[in-house]
Amino acid sequence: MLTMPVIECQQLSKRFRVGVKEPGFLKTVRHFFHRRYRNVDAVKDVCFAIDEGEFVGFLGPNGAGKTTTLKMLTGLIHPTAGSVRVVDHTPYQRRHEFLRQITLVMGQKQQLIWDLPAMDSLRINAAVYRVPDDQFKQRVDELSDMLNLEHLLHQPVRKLSLGERMKMELMAALLHQPRVLFLDEPTLGLDINAQAAVRAFLRQYNQRYNATVLMTSHYMADITALCKRVIVIHEGTLIHDGGLDELLERMAPHREVTIEFEREVTAERLAAFAEVESVNAESATLLVRRDELTRTLDRLLDELPVVDLTVTDPPVEKIIGQLFAGGSVSSPQVTSDT
Amino acid sequence: MQRYLTVMRLFWSTSLAAEMEYRTNFALAAVVSLGNMVGSVFALYLLFSTGYLPGGWKFEQAMLVLGFFTLMNAFANAVLRVNLSRIVQHVQDGTLDFILLKPIDSQFWLSTRNFSAWGLPNVAYGLIVLMWAGRALDLNVSQYAMAILPLVLGLIVLYSAWFTLGATSIWFVEVHNVTHVLHALLEAGRYPLTAYPVIYQFFFTFVVPVAFMTTVPAWVMMGEHAVTWVAGGAAFAFGAFVFSRIFWRFALRYYTSASS
Amino acid sequence: MTTLLPKLRAMITVHYAEGLQYRAELILWILSNLLPFILMGVWMQAGLSGRFGSMTAVDFARYFFAAFIVRNLTLVWVVWDFEQDVVTGTLSHQLLHPIDPGWRYLARHLAERLTRLPFLAIFIVAFFLIYPTAIWTLSISQVLIAAAAIGMTFTMRYIVQYAFAMLAFWTERAHAIEQLWFLPYMFLSGMVAPLELYPQALRDVLPYTPFPYLIWFPVRVLLGDEVNLPLGFAVMTFWTIVAWTIYRLLWRAGLKRYSAMGA
Incomplete structure (x- = not known):
């Protein structure tokens, strides 16, 4: 069966005009009378397509154009050039029929009424999205069960913990059973347990309803747990679209090895084994190439007084940061001034 | 349409419920509004104390104007201020995005989302003043009823002007303060239009049409100038409302092409 | 004191630059104080009737x-x-700075005043161009006294409100009391009409309250009119000291409470 992608964009681009302000008192006064502008290409020629039911991670450093892209996909801003289709609609027309099929969740931005139980906010959403009463009840039961929130529906939102509030936000955002979920940092600021809970819920939701999800996150664990496929942009340009494994392979040829020693070991000695990231008296962190990992670990255990040793993937931010600093991708064009 | 009414009922009942979390607030509103009412009557009395009749108005007639002024203030406090000053907040916090992604008219959402109990005591005080003045002037029920239309038209004008100004915060976050200026200018509604010099009368009829909200309903109640002013008010209200909608669409087009 | 002034000046400079950012806002803040112009219209018209004693339009x-x-x-x-x-x-952050937080708020107020001045000057020039008959002149000494009176009014208002602000240690809505204070500020200060037109009974009492000194007194001094200067300054000083005392007491009790709650 031939299916249309749920999300599709071609040569998607967005250029902003921003005011330039320099520090200093005189400059401030000058800015007061005369504002200067320059153009910034936030997103340049981005192309990708996402099929029904896919769970895609959307990565890039701060200011890479993630949020701008998300806003174009949800129809909050017009593209400067290129085309974008979501659930067979042009997003920026913001037709009600389109809006009923999508949802946007922004971590740390809330839409629930602070002083009232979440149930009140949910009722408003139900009325706005025309969810009939019986469906509303069923949906609330279902979601609150999945999110483990039954007992909190009737408590004022301000009395909920951050994690509970985020789960409540998710519930409000999913009440109308959208086909496409845009999640912008849904786990931002949550503690480890809450993050895990949100993650588990998202996975379950994606599988149960075959919903399509595009998610940005700063947490590697979010991405590794949920996304088989990742899209990476840097300075507005798409630099990777494919499996997470390939990305890690390509971007993080190293793994982090953290070692605790019986007694102090000097950085010079460690340098003989691998690149040293940090040394702190009796512990150290090394960056070891993946293909040399086993061999290096053997050597370390043989030759040094190792007490404890852990191998981790560097956090996604670090991987990406390294990549961009090292320029292992053909360096994209820097913003153009005009 | 049905859905919009349901949504509005939910909006207002939830905001009142939220405000009831701070019950003392309502008591305070009642006290402050009462003080304001007494002070306003006092200020009006000062103008009449030496036997001067501003613009030929008698004290009781001017009290009608003050009554309508109080009702207008109630509307401004209960609905306009709490909603439209928040547009700027939504723009700054980025929560406007949530609203734009709702399958419902965004102007409707922004204009009706909140309702403040702060306005309610003034409704009562305004009605009391109107009753008192009406009795003193021997007005009957049908004369009261006739004042409803011009009052509603006046409130539509006020809403449209306020919303249009609030919408400018899409461009200039600072400009939402224009609504403070508007609110300051509305103070002119305390006194009958003809108590002002001619140039003021022109300004408060055509530029900031506060005359339509307080003086015109009073005139209609007293059976003066009724048809011309109500017709004018209707034209004004229609034009202002349509303009506010066009302007909002225009503002959104800018927001959706320029925001980051 | 020797270190306070440079600190204060530095803070004012920073807040001044900050204030300039809001070019539109500044003009609008001034415009949102238009009430006197509205009342001016009503009362000028009333003045034409000749029914208000010697007071003309x-x-x-x-x-x-x-x-x-x-x-x-x-x-x-x-x-x-x-x-x-x-x-x-x-x-909490501010309490860690080696300066009483009160100075920072004061610096912000003073800086805002500076940014406001040029716009106010434009207003003054415009008003006198439109209505040249209203121009009045003051001698140097009168200007100095007017400056002192306005400065004193600001000081009194500021300290009274700062004392109210201390209630924030106990309630989330300290500004509510300011809303109550606004009532006499509006109706008993001479804002809605010159105090001379008030009933005699009020005119006997009001000079001993702080209210006429918020508007009527500095206005009369600024116009170069005859007023009881010693009484005015004495009453203002008295109320300022009362407010200051209350502020200090509330500040100490409030801080104790604030730190006890570990906020």
């Missing part, structure tokens, strides 16, 4: 214009700032 115009200037120069909002800082916990 021009007298009313001058009175309300001076009220506009005084209002602009003595605006205070510290209770909102302070409340915000207590609620958000910003105050």
Whole structure:
């Protein structure tokens, strides 16, 4: 069966005009009378397509154009050039029929009424999205069960913990059973347990309803747990679209090895084994190439007084940061001034 | 349409419920509004104390104007201020995005989302003043009823002007303060239009049409100038409302092409 | 004291630059004080009737214009700032600075005044161009006294409101009391009409309250009119000291409570 992608964009681009302000008192006064502008290409020629039911991670450093892209996909801003289709609609027309099929969740931005139980906010959403009463009840039961929130529906939102509030936000955002979920940092600021809970819920939701999800996150664990496929942009340009494994392979040829020693070991000695990231008296962190990992670990255990040793993937931010600093991708064009 | 009414009922009942979390607030509103009412009557009395009749108005007639002024203030406090000053907040916090992604008219959402109990005591005080003045002037029920239309038209004008100004915060976050200026200018509604010099009368009829909200309903109640002013008010209200909608669409087009 | 002045000056400079950012806002803040101009219209018209004793239309115009200037120069909002800082916990940071947080709010007020001045000057010039008959002149000594009176009005208002602000340690809505205070500020200060037109009974009592000194007194001084200067300054000083004492007491008790709650 031939299916249309749920999300599709071609040569998607967005250029902003921003005011330039320099520090200093005189400059401030000058800015007061005369504002200067320059153009910034936030997103340049981005192309990708996402099929029904896919769970895609959307990565890039701060200011890479993630949020701008998300806003174009949800129809909050017009593209400067290129085309974008979501659930067979042009997003920026913001037709009600389109809006009923999508949802946007922004971590740390809330839409629930602070002083009232979440149930009140949910009722408003139900009325706005025309969810009939019986469906509303069923949906609330279902979601609150999945999110483990039954007992909190009737408590004022301000009395909920951050994690509970985020789960409540998710519930409000999913009440109308959208086909496409845009999640912008849904786990931002949550503690480890809450993050895990949100993650588990998202996975379950994606599988149960075959919903399509595009998610940005700063947490590697979010991405590794949920996304088989990742899209990476840097300075507005798409630099990777494919499996997470390939990305890690390509971007993080190293793994982090953290070692605790019986007694102090000097950085010079460690340098003989691998690149040293940090040394702190009796512990150290090394960056070891993946293909040399086993061999290096053997050597370390043989030759040094190792007490404890852990191998981790560097956090996604670090991987990406390294990549961009090292320029292992053909360096994209820097913003153009005009 | 049905859905919009349901949504509005939910909006207002939830905001009142939220405000009831701070019950003392309502008591305070009642006290402050009462003080304001007494002070306003006092200020009006000062103008009449030496036997001067501003613009030929008698004290009781001017009290009608003050009554309508109080009702207008109630509307401004209960609905306009709490909603439209928040547009700027939504723009700054980025929560406007949530609203734009709702399958419902965004102007409707922004204009009706909140309702403040702060306005309610003034409704009562305004009605009391109107009753008192009406009795003193021997007005009957049908004369009261006739004042409803011009009052509603006046409130539509006020809403449209306020919303249009609030919408400018899409461009200039600072400009939402224009609504403070508007609110300051509305103070002119305390006194009958003809108590002002001619140039003021022109300004408060055509530029900031506060005359339509307080003086015109009073005139209609007293059976003066009724048809011309109500017709004018209707034209004004229609034009202002349509303009506010066009302007909002225009503002959104800018927001959706320029925001980051 | 030797270190305080440079600190204060530095803070004022920073807040001045900050204030300039809001070019549109500044003009609008001034415009949102238009009430005196509205009342001016009503009372000038009333003055034409000749029923208000010796007060003519021009007298009313001058009175309300001076009220506009005084209002602009003595605006205070510290209770909102302070409340915000207590609620958000910003105050905790400020308490770590080697300077009483009160100075920072004061610096912000003074800086805002500086940014407001040029715009106010434009207003004054425009008003006198439109209505040259209303121009009045003052001698040097009268200017100095007017400056002192307006400065004193600001000081009194500021300290009274700062004392109110201390209630933020106990309630999230300290500004509520400012809303109550606004009533006499509006109706008993000479804002809605010159105090001379008030009933005799009120005129006997009001000079001993702080209210006429918020508008009527500085306005009369600014117009170069005959007023009881010693009484005025004495009463203002008295109320300022009362407010200051209350502020110090509440500040100490409040801080104890604030730190006890570990906010």
